[in-house]
Amino acid sequence: MAKRPESLLHEACFLFVVSMAQFLAQTGLAISIIPAHIIGKSWENVQDGQLSWFAAAYSLTSGTLILVAGRLGDLYGHRRLFVTGFLWYGLWSLLAGFGVYATTPTFFIVCRAFQGIGTGLVLPNAVAILGRTYPPGRRKELVFSLFGATAPAGFNVAGVFIALLAERAWWPWSYWIMAVYCWALAVAGFFVIPRALDPPAGSSSALNTGRRFDFVDKIDLPGAFFGITGLLFINFSWNQAPIVGWQDPYTYILLIIGFLSLGVFAFVERKAKFPLLPTSIFTGDLGWTLSCIVAGWASFGIGLYYYYQIMEIIKGDSPLLAIAKWSAAPIMGVVAGLTTAYLLSRVSPSVIMFMAMSGFLIGSTLIATLPMDQTYWAQTFVMTLIYPFGMDMSFPAGCILLSNSMPPEHQGLAASLIATAINYSISISLGFAGTIETHLNRNGSDLLRGYRAALYFAVSLAGFGMVLTMLFMLVSWKRSRKRATAPAV
Numbered sequence: 001m002a003k004r005p006e007s008l009l010h011e012a013c014f015l016f017v018v019s020m021a022q023f024l025a026q027t028g029l030a031i032s033i034i035p036a037h038i039i040g041k042s043w044e045n046v047q048d049g050q051l052s053w054f055a056a057a058y059s060l061t062s063g064t065l066i067l068v069a070g071r072l073g074d075l076y077g078h079r080r081l082f083v084t085g086f087l088w089y090g091l092w093s094l095l096a097g098f099g100v101y102a103t104t105p106t107f108f109i110v111c112r113a114f115q116g117i118g119t120g121l122v123l124p125n126a127v128a129i130l131g132r133t134y135p136p137g138r139r140k141e142l143v144f145s146l147f148g149a150t151a152p153a154g155f156n157v158a159g160v161f162i163a164l165l166a167e168r169a170w171w172p173w174s175y176w177i178m179a180v181y182c183w184a185l186a187v188a189g190f191f192v193i194p195r196a197l198d199p200p201a202g203s204s205s206a207l208n209t210g211r212r213f214d215f216v217d218k219i220d221l222p223g224a225f226f227g228i229t230g231l232l233f234i235n236f237s238w239n240q241a242p243i244v245g246w247q248d249p250y251t252y253i254l255l256i257i258g259f260l261s262l263g264v265f266a267f268v269e270r271k272a273k274f275p276l277l278p279t280s281i282f283t284g285d286l287g288w289t290l291s292c293i294v295a296g297w298a299s300f301g302i303g304l305y306y307y308y309q310i311m312e313i314i315k316g317d318s319p320l321l322a323i324a325k326w327s328a329a330p331i332m333g334v335v336a337g338l339t340t341a342y343l344l345s346r347v348s349p350s351v352i353m354f355m356a357m358s359g360f361l362i363g364s365t366l367i368a369t370l371p372m373d374q375t376y377w378a379q380t381f382v383m384t385l386i387y388p389f390g391m392d393m394s395f396p397a398g399c400i401l402l403s404n405s406m407p408p409e410h411q412g413l414a415a416s417l418i419a420t421a422i423n424y425s426i427s428i429s430l431g432f433a434g435t436i437e438t439h440l441n442r443n444g445s446d447l448l449r450g451y452r453a454a455l456y457f458a459v460s461l462a463g464f465g466m467v468l469t470m471l472f473m474l475v476s477w478k479r480s481r482k483r484a485t486a487p488a489v
Helices: 008-033 036-040 048-076 078-101 106-133 138-168 172-192 215-219 221-244 249-271 284-314 319-325 328-344 349-368 380-405 408-440 447-485
Strands: none
Touching: 008 036, 008 048, 008 078, 008 106, 008 138, 008 172, 008 284, 036 048, 036 138, 036 284, 048 078, 048 106, 048 215, 048 221, 048 284, 048 408, 078 106, 078 172, 106 138, 106 408, 138 172, 138 319, 138 328, 138 380, 221 249, 221 408, 284 319, 284 349, 284 380, 284 408, 284 447, 319 380, 328 349, 328 380, 349 380, 349 447, 380 408, 408 447
């Protein structure tokens, strides 16, 4: 356990820099979703399916590589990986801006994927840094809640500047400015994050035993290879299918290879000396928590993406007006984060997760059933008040639950599981939604019908998450009653 910064100023700077991981993770989505149609006009004949890749490529790599990033942090130090991640994020943000000079959007999409690697390095190590700095207690609960509350702020506050630059100047400036900011955070992180979070040479943690460093065993390269391959191919197939169709052989061939790779991954993990996912971590609470987070955040990813499609394409709003209509979300995100901090020590995580799923379900239902001629204040505004409770109650509750249940040497793994569930579910859900949209929009002649179909799928995902949380609450209640009635030993 690292020592908490002694002075209030140092702690404030420390928390600001570390929280920027969550802030910029969401900015990475906003920077492609809000001005998607403006960016798409930089090249000829860009399809709607390619627009979704602007966001999906980023979430794809951040979601699939996070598990390995957490392991690297456990081995080499979360501080080092945090700084490296921001340096990498800045480099590919710079190159993504130069994608405007390419003849097709392919180079830009590739840069977006490499940007996601930066987020994948930064986010789990940021959560692990907090997990190893703060012992279980009220302060830790408050810190994680505020960390989670930066998510809507990262999307909306940065989104205002992104929209302004896209409309009034030139969209690549958003990427170039982000590059400079990422590099500044890397420098700041080097100085304000305690060096104690980097393991000393010859440390005796569970992953650093022995005199001879065995890279293959300790990184679990076979497991990493098959796990990443499986997740990448499955996700790529679902996001590419809306563009080329399932009749193209390579889409379903890659899908099959992806599932086979995950099967091999499961086998390899049982034999690995240092598995990426040790069987000892799989408890009932872990399964319930991750399942709820996947369902809720997948629903949110679809809802957020199609909110901007409806506002900008159907209603004709500019990107700046569309983000202005979402402006209540960051304020409510702080309210939701503080509410979660208050409740964490008073109710079980299952109750908080139920409240979060309620936010996802109500928010997705409001946008899915939105009449196009209705005033903003009737449903859209209410949606922006409710959606943040889904994000900012599920994330800290999940982080606290896993962080408290795992030893210090697995804090990177705990953070990775949450971050993987969030980012991968957002990415692959856009592929599912895109397939539904393209099959029901009457060959592009009825865009609203396709958008609504995708949004109803988001509602069903949130509803599924709600059912899971109700079962989770029932199991938790029975468990607590059993403990209360058990005879004292």
